Amino acid sequence: MRILITGAAGLVGSHLAQRLAREHEVVALKHSDLNITDEDAVRRRVAEANPELIVNCAVLQVDECEQDPAKARAVNSNGPRYLAEAASEVGAEIIHFSTQYVFEGEPVGREPYTIHDEPRPVNVYGKTKLVGEQFVRQVCARSYVIRTSWVYGSGKNSFLCTVHNDLRSHKRVRAIDDIWSSTTFVEDLIDRMLEIRARGRHGIYHVVNEGVCSYYEFALEGGRLVGLGPVQVDRLVEVIHERDMKRIAARPRYTPLRCLLSEETGLPAMRTWREALADFVRG
């Protein structure tokens, strides 16, 4: 199968390109190869490659969206629309990644969000990602939207990706203890994405590891997994609060996800976040 990936240098895109290349012909396009906000370029590249499947991993991140809403609309809403239109034109399917941040995250402790819950984003990122999902579903019937949450894996410099290694080398870290979500090991995300596509039921999926945690709980588990005792972890992990962070964009506080379509199509539960993190830490 020929598969075209956009945003192929990012966390999800790079892992996906590597995995799929084992079995498929992959056209992995980095931002410098294809800017998805350029409608003509999108149509041209898709027509040239003539893929059976397009996977869009390009995104503008949370704080950047708040700083530049026009760019956020271009990358997170219109880019996915161009890709979905191009997919329809060549008869391809499209998989588009989205986010738990389409939900408002209240109240803390609520049941995990399903596709029956009404999205109510609290920041520009969530709003523009929601519109992107809607465009993709409207424009291309043969589409899968995969909402995921707090993704980690090798190769990216983010808290979730690096905290265990920082603790392993006894570096002090700061971890937020008052926002919670599902976490997702990128390899598990890809496995489930492939299972979903193999079943062929189009729609909106929620793909995350089981369970919910805060960044703080994630750090504690990372510390434990690299062999630190509770006293050492306690000394190295400083608790901070979201409200004191003064981040550019607001974050929803409590956004665990549950996947009704995976359940309906008979896919097994994803492994727990602790099992997935243990696998990642083992390397």
Ligand SMILES: NC(=O)c1ccc[n+]([C@@H]2O[C@H](COP(=O)([O-])OP(=O)(O)OC[C@H]3O[C@@H](n4cnc5c(N)ncnc54)[C@H](OP(=O)(O)O)[C@@H]3O)[C@@H](O)[C@H]2O)c1
């Ligand atoms: N990581 C998470 O925790 C998380 C959580 C929930 C959902 N998701 C979703 O998962 C998907 C992949 O996210 P990720 O974590 O892999 O993101 P990432 O690591 O930030 O990668 C995104 C990639 O998109 C590229 N990009 C930005 N603007 C572009 C444009 N106009 N045209 C083409 N490429 C462009 C970026 O390139 P430059 O850096 O060169 O601009 C970057 O390589 C996104 O849909 C995201 O919403 C991720």
